[in-house]
Amino acid sequence: MQYEAPETTKAAVSLLAKAKGSAYVLAGGSDLLVRMKGGFIEPDLIVDIKRIKAMREVKKTASGFSIGAAVPCAELGENKALVKAWPGVVEAANLIGSKQVQGRCTISGNLCNAGPAADSVPAMVAAGAKAVIQGPKGKRTVPVEAIPVGPGKNSLKKGELVEAIVLPARKPKSGDAYLRFIPRTEMDIAVVSCGVNLTIDGKGVVTAARVALGAVAPTVLLVEAAAKAIIGSKLDDAALDKLGAAASAACRPIDDKRGTIEFRTKVAAVLAKRAAQIAYTRAGGK
């Protein structure tokens, strides 16, 4: 096994592009090292991106926030401007694993790992986040939902890696929220999860919304019908019921050790309603 820790993105791309055999990007390692220890993978090349300075920064720009691929989730929670603008994304990132894990893990890693139950992904999808990809053919930017293509599989091509996650600039009177269901209080994996992001007008009417569900399909789902259910409403009971129904209708889960189809489908509605209410309050709705 070859271990490399390049100091530039260019060098990282070059290493990945030239790799023979299996190559993996190492950020926090909270997934990769566990899989290696469990004997599930035996990498030939590991490219550690933590020494690439640009990837260690959270930048606030006119067009929003850029979160470097090697920024650990705990740092997101310490960035006041980010917490204020995107509380749902940050709370999702700070639910992953334990405090210790949060000191290592990254939202880029969470995204590229392509787990259907990844905590930060529904929040990022709801937020309309984009992934900045660097590769042998240069840079491209895609919506985050385009990265995972199935459990454990992502759409990155050979030599490519995610350099940063970009969250858009915040419109006034907007709010987001993320909720997940776990049987315990922490250190668990979502049985079902939901991220909601919305904007309201001066009267409290929802003018824009995005609803994403986790752990109910092979990849995180962006549910347009659920968003439509609340756009134009003041999030009254009827709108919430429609939202719940749309969320349940979108579920395509499996029965497994973590939950049943029936349970996931029902609880998706409950979480969607509760997350929407939190997002609405954060947007300034009453």
Next chain:
Amino acid sequence: MVTLTENTLANPKERVTPTVVHNPGLAKEAFKSVGTRPLRPDGLDKVTGRAKYGADFNAPGQLVGKILRSPHAHAKIKKIDTSKAEKLAGVKAIITAADLPDLTNGDKGMYDILDNCMARGKVFYDGHAVAAVAAIDAATAKAALKLIKVDYEILPHVTDVDEAMKAKAPVLFADCFTEGVEPKPKKASNIAKQTEFGHGDVEAGFAEADVIVERSFKTEQTHQGYIEPHACVASVSPDGTGELWVCTQGHFVYRNHCAMLLGMDVAKLRVTSSEIGGGFGGKTHVWGEPIALALSRKANKPVKLVMTRDEVFRASGPTSASSVDVKIGVKKDGTITAASAELRFASGPYISMWAELGAMTSFACYDLKNVRTRGYEVLVNRPKSAAYRAPSAPIAAFAVESVVDEIASKIGMDPVEFRIKNAAKQGTKSSYGPVYGPIGIGATLEAAKNHPHMSAPLGPNQGRGMACGFWFNFGGQTCTDLNVGPDGSVTLTVGTVDVGGSRASLGLCVAEELGIPYNQVKCLVADTGTLGHNDMTDGSRGTFSSSMAGIFAARNAITVLRERAAKMWEIPVDDVVWEDGHAKATGSGHGNLAPLSLKEIAAAAANTGGPVAGHAEIVADGAGVSFATHIADVEVDPETGRSKIVRYTVIQDAGKAVHPTYVEGQYQGGAAQGIGWALNEEYIYGKDGRLQNAGFLDYRIPVCSDLPMIDTQILEIPNPNHPYGVRGVGETSIVPPLATIANAMSNAFGVRMTHVPMSPPRVLKALEAAAKA
């Protein structure tokens, strides 16, 4: 070669005869050291990381051992080809069952242990060991495992206990004819054994009843979940002697079992126990240790074998999954007229006594005229079921205490009052046979009734439940040395592994008996070469039995100390008494002899007869049964079925709490494990018979933030069989939680929960069923 009987758990029948009969005249009731809360002697090393656990032992030149395990639930091993693996550089030994010839000489219990350690012709569960490798490092050992080719013929399997009892179920053993049935069945089945307990006429009792409640329950398989995986270093020398450093609850029993399976003399295998990161019954059985010894013998090097967490789940010994029917009949005034239970316990592939213990404990809390319980040990394609803290009693209590609550409610009686009315007392003939001495069930119930928890207000979506629990406790063989050093400090050497602070408790008892300060005593756990046989730390016997032996050893040392003082004073020994840590001259004619301290006598020992010591070898009989009552408040999210324990109280009889902090720790620990079992822990098998959740991510034990602070109340109803009144306290605390939480949930939303764990999907289903009805 010695012949051994397996004694790997609390033997409630106590077939052995006590060797030293406790003299009630010497019983103590007022204490100076006992009942105080000094720091434990192992505490500092544990919190600073200096303590040596199983995987912390290393030997010069040691190899790494790894085990190849079956991916199939049930299969014939047609062929094992190790030739490629043997050629891999760095591989020093490979063993299969062929390297562990059967030396058990017709001892079925030992044969089953051998078969479980390394499959002999057939694999019976996902994770069953089929071969093992010793290599120079872990990577080489892992690579070698991949080169071993096992040719399996897959057989139909059965993992569910009820399915395994059906006529068409695949039968694990063609020679399994149910024991305990007359005449012997003609057809082989998976029902290995049937047992029955009780007295009176149950049918007549039910005929007298005004109200009868009958219900069926199911519990899923759970693991003890100890944080430290099984680990050992084995070293067998060409001269036939061996050493084993191991994490265990009983190194003497491990020695005996390993020696027999390896064909060694017991005296030639020296076993040293490490500190233990949890056992709860799971470390009362040998698993990889005989394999490590066999690898070491073949490689002629020490071999270290450490299980991964995946191996711990798949291939150590979880508790049984079960299916239980309970029927209770009552008069309108609350008198129970009859009670019966049928318990079907999954035993793994080997015969056990888990259903039997369930059948014995089911109704042990109550004074019943007519009672009958029947247990079935059922063989399934799961790992061998092992002891788990008061084995089987939590399962039986879940079913029985649920029905007790329901029937009390049906006749409009308060659940505590109903239990008080029917509680067993001194003189009650227990449902499993013996007549009780002084016991604490009534006292724990009265304490529960008066506890502020019982009358505290409940919030929305909350319910309160209570339940009782019983455990036998055990005494067993115990051998202890007490040595007085030249400076008067005292070493107490015991053979019971310290799993919960027993070194502190034993030090306190010996300090008490000698009349010296606690910090003058150091308690050690000795290796098997140093003391005579000790049974393992199970059946809540560690403190009970070793304190009894320690106190007897102290008394023997006092006899020596009096003799030495008499010599120093040149007076008759009969004129010397031992009081407050000093020899004192009594009677007339000795003038004003100043008392001699233990230190002074020790300092003079070289001139008065040599070192001062006391020994005791006993069968610590009369462990004294144990009872507890628990109260819980549970909050349920009606939309998701998620539950939260908001308040929890444990009330238990300790006999005498030697070190109250560690007694409370046992109460809290048992309750915490019970809460995990009640809510989320379960083995999940796929249709292929493979375990789906062999890790702590998906086998959900509670994390700290899942639990409230667990309140405890210690009651002390002295055990008349122990010099200080001590009863075992380690296990009973896990017995009531399943039922306590089920009763609380039932009170929260009016639905009786009959399937443990009461996980959110099950609770949500029950809530919806209730809403429809």
